[in-house]
Amino acid sequence: MRFLRLVPTNLLRHRLRALIGVAGIGFGVAAMLTILAIVTGAIGMFERILATDSHCLVFEKNVSDLFFSSVTTDQVSGIRALPEVESAMPLLFGIVSADDHPIITCFGLDPTDPRLAKATWLAGSAATFGKNDNDIYLGSRAAEFLDAKLGEKIDIGRGTFVVGGIFKTENGFEDGGVFLPLKSAQAFFHREDLCSIIAVKLRDRDAASAFKTAVEKLHPGLTALENREFNQSYTQFKILHFTAWAVGVCAFLLGGLGVANTMLLSVFSRIREIAILRVCGFSTGQVCALIFGEAAAIAAAGLVLGFSLGLGVLTILEHLPDFQGYIQASIKPSIVLGIVATALFTAVAGAIYPARYAARIQPADALRYE
Numbered sequence: 001m002r003f004l005r006l007v008p009t010n011l012l013r014h015r016l017r018a019l020i021g022v023a024g025i026g027f028g029v030a031a032m033l034t035i036l037a038i039v040t041g042a043i044g045m046f047e048r049i050l051a052t053d054s055h056c057l058v059f060e061k062n063v064s065d066l067f068f069s070s071v072t073t074d075q076v077s078g079i080r081a082l083p084e085v086e087s088a089m090p091l092l093f094g095i096v097s098a099d100d101h102p103i104i105t106c107f108g109l110d111p112t113d114p115r116l117a118k119a120t121w122l123a124g125s126a127a128t129f130g131k132n133d134n135d136i137y138l139g140s141r142a143a144e145f146l147d148a149k150l151g152e153k154i155d156i157g158r159g160t161f162v163v164g165g166i167f168k169t170e171n172g173f174e175d176g177g178v179f180l181p182l183k184s185a186q187a188f189f190h191r192e193d194l195c196s197i198i199a200v201k202l203r204d205r206d207a208a209s210a211f212k213t214a215v216e217k218l219h220p221g222l223t224a225l226e227n228r229e230f231n232q233s234y235t236q237f238k239i240l241h242f243t244a245w246a247v248g249v250c251a252f253l254l255g256g257l258g259v260a261n262t263m264l265l266s267v268f269s270r271i272r273e274i275a276i277l278r279v280c281g282f283s284t285g286q287v288c289a290l291i292f293g294e295a296a297a298i299a300a301a302g303l304v305l306g307f308s309l310g311l312g313v314l315t316i317l318e319h320l321p322d323f324q325g326y327i328q329a330s331i332k333p334s335i336v337l338g339i340v341a342t343a344l345f346t347a348v349a350g351a352i353y354p355a356r357y358a359a360r361i362q363p364a365d366a367l368r369y370e
Contacts, residue, residue: 011294018298025299026302028346029305030307053199056200058198070196079200089201090198096188111130115169135162136180139168142178150164295351298347
């Protein structure tokens with residue numbers, strides 16, 4: 001395998017072409033890493049919102065988005081009365097706006113919701129939540145970009161509220177959102193006696209199957225899923241994952257074309273050199289291995305460049321105030337392995353035609369090539 005020592009030599013002799021190939025793979029890696037990390041992080045944050053101190057989620061059947069789900073107060077009471085249920089917390093989702101901030105997530109919560117007790121309160125306390133219907137509570141990032149302090153009045157949508165408390169959570173969606181007592185949120189969004197979902201904590205987690213059956217029998221218009229089942233089946237999550245991978249693969253295809261172009265130009269510029277190698281005893285397989293080795297080296301350099309760029313971009317995006325804390329990148333091992341495999345496959349696929357062309361070069365004809 002000593003002939004592979006020629007790989008770095010050949011790449012250094014054609015630095016500009018090699019750099020173009022490295023840049024193509026690198027930008028593909030950066031794009032794929034950034035998009036997948038942001039999407040995976042967003043899905044993870046939303047999953048944690050729903051799974052706070054709960055085992056199952058109950059919502060309206062056949063809705064495309066939980067924002068459109070409607071569960072009545074009577075249905076909440078019926079589910080709380082089931083023997084398998086330890087607690088059932090209704091949660092209402094909505095979108096509100098403020099000056100210069102057209103989209104802010106709003107959560108309508110029951111005063112006993114465990115997420116209030118788990119939060120770190122920077123101003124006010126969980127004990128005051130729901131005591132005043134005109135109070136609104138802010139995540140720490142929301143308080144920052146709204147420039148609001150405890151006791152101040154702020155305009156949200158068509159309403160004016162008093163800041164009743166500010167708290168910090170580890171979840172970006174919650175930390176960049178605003179919170180209302182459930183009854184206030186229902187009145188604000190004109191959804192009286194309705195919530196979006198019910199987060200259910202069971203007395204015995206093994207009773208999930210019996211609980212789901214009981215819910216569908218008691219309320220045919222509702223469906224109950226364990227948190228794990230919901231995460232795997234929710235349509236919006238599937239769409240986000242598919243879109244992220246589709247965009248990333250398209251970016252890699254462009255990088256693959258760059259590698260193919262780089263390797264093809266390299267072969268054409270070295271026809272006489274390849275002929276000399278063949279005359280000196282290089283086999284067809286060794287010539288192909290040389291081309292593939294160069295492509296793999298370009299892919300490896302592209303991976304290093306891409307991961308560096310991607311991590312840098314993610315770090316910047318996470319700290320930009322314009323994103324209101326909604327970006328919390330999540331880089332899973334499966335994402336890293338998928339990107340590495342895609343990069344190597346793209347580079348090798350881009351080198352197939354150049355390698356075949358180089359392998360078919362006949363030494364006698366090539367030595368006369370001008």
